[in-house]
Amino acid sequence: MGFIALAKNQEIKAFVSGPLFDSDRRTSTGIPYPKITIVTPSYNQGQFLERTILSVLNQNYPKLEYMVVDGGSTDGSVDLIRKYERHLAWWVSEKDEGQSHALNKGFSRATGDLVGWQNSDDIYLPGAFFRAAELYLREPQVDIWFGNRLDVDEQDNVIGEGRFVPFSVVGYLYEGMSLSNQSVFTRRTLFSRIGMLDQTLQVAMDYEFFLRAGLKGARFRRVPDYLGAIRRHGASKTNTLWSSKMEKECELIHQRYGRKNYLGGPLKIYSFFRRAIYYFLQGDWTYLLNGLRRRVGPSVHDAVA
Numbered sequence: 001m002g003f004i005a006l007a008k009n010q011e012i013k014a015f016v017s018g019p020l021f022d023s024d025r026r027t028s029t030g031i032p033y034p035k036i037t038i039v040t041p042s043y044n045q046g047q048f049l050e051r052t053i054l055s056v057l058n059q060n061y062p063k064l065e066y067m068v069v070d071g072g073s074t075d076g077s078v079d080l081i082r083k084y085e086r087h088l089a090w091w092v093s094e095k096d097e098g099q100s101h102a103l104n105k106g107f108s109r110a111t112g113d114l115v116g117w118q119n120s121d122d123i124y125l126p127g128a129f130f131r132a133a134e135l136y137l138r139e140p141q142v143d144i145w146f147g148n149r150l151d152v153d154e155q156d157n158v159i160g161e162g163r164f165v166p167f168s169v170v171g172y173l174y175e176g177m178s179l180s181n182q183s184v185f186t187r188r189t190l191f192s193r194i195g196m197l198d199q200t201l202q203v204a205m206d207y208e209f210f211l212r213a214g215l216k217g218a219r220f221r222r223v224p225d226y227l228g229a230i231r232r233h234g235a236s237k238t239n240t241l242w243s244s245k246m247e248k249e250c251e252l253i254h255q256r257y258g259r260k261n262y263l264g265g266p267l268k269i270y271s272f273f274r275r276a277i278y279y280f281l282q283g284d285w286t287y288l289l290n291g292l293r294r295r296v297g298p299s300v301h302d303a304v305a
Helices: 002-015 023-027 046-057 077-083 099-107 128-138 169-175 189-194 205-215 237-256 261-282 285-294
Strands: 036-042 064-070 090-093 114-117 144-152 158-162 184-187 220-231
Touching: 002 144, 002 158, 036 046, 036 099, 036 128, 046 064, 046 077, 064 077, 064 099, 077 090, 099 114, 099 205, 114 128, 128 144, 128 184, 128 220, 158 220, 169 205, 169 261, 184 189, 189 205, 205 237, 261 285
Parallel strands: 036 064, 036 114, 064 090, 144 220
Antiparallel strands: 114 184, 144 158, 144 184
């Protein structure tokens, strides 16, 4: 992890420190790239929002549709959005019913071949969109591509990572979330097959969406690249709502999709060893060993580490 952090810190900070994009390049369509739609839900994260926006625009991706859906921020976020307004396909700042509702407002307007969402304090990493486009063109049978994820602090220093293994419904349901929306790209046609995010959920909407996708036959592909980063800070939604909402919402999800408590023990053990074996086969030995040392029990939202 130390090598990754040293290699990535300077690159990430440079990538989100100011505009690096060329508008002429981004509007050129000489190469048949798929169109990518990105939606950013935003509410009073003005401290980080500009870096999120720059991590999207600085991809210099030629067929980009970017939307920012703000919930009526009062911290200067709207001024930041207006600063980049001419580079956005659509934006709005109005009271909404929460993050899932905000995302669905953007998804319902999306026209891209691929869709992703990046929260207003998280970022994409350099090259993520071109990598997603390459995979889309190469793998027409896949619905969801997901890569590894870095963790960064308030100053964009790398402080952790999430490495993932191939998707399994059983593993996902009984051992924990095995992908992260910060590094996920979804084929837009999947929405018409399985629906959008559940707007009754405030924190576990991503967990439920990918579980529902898996149960409805969506095809997942793990990508061994770091595509996005989650920001760890005191005011993040993960910190402020996690303990009070996550357990309750996940229990409702498990009831809805029929997770059997009496099978929990054996299937958790199976899922744990399945994940460990994949880490070994992928060559993620140090990550696996570090995770095993820290592990105290299954977690809904984290990988082994």
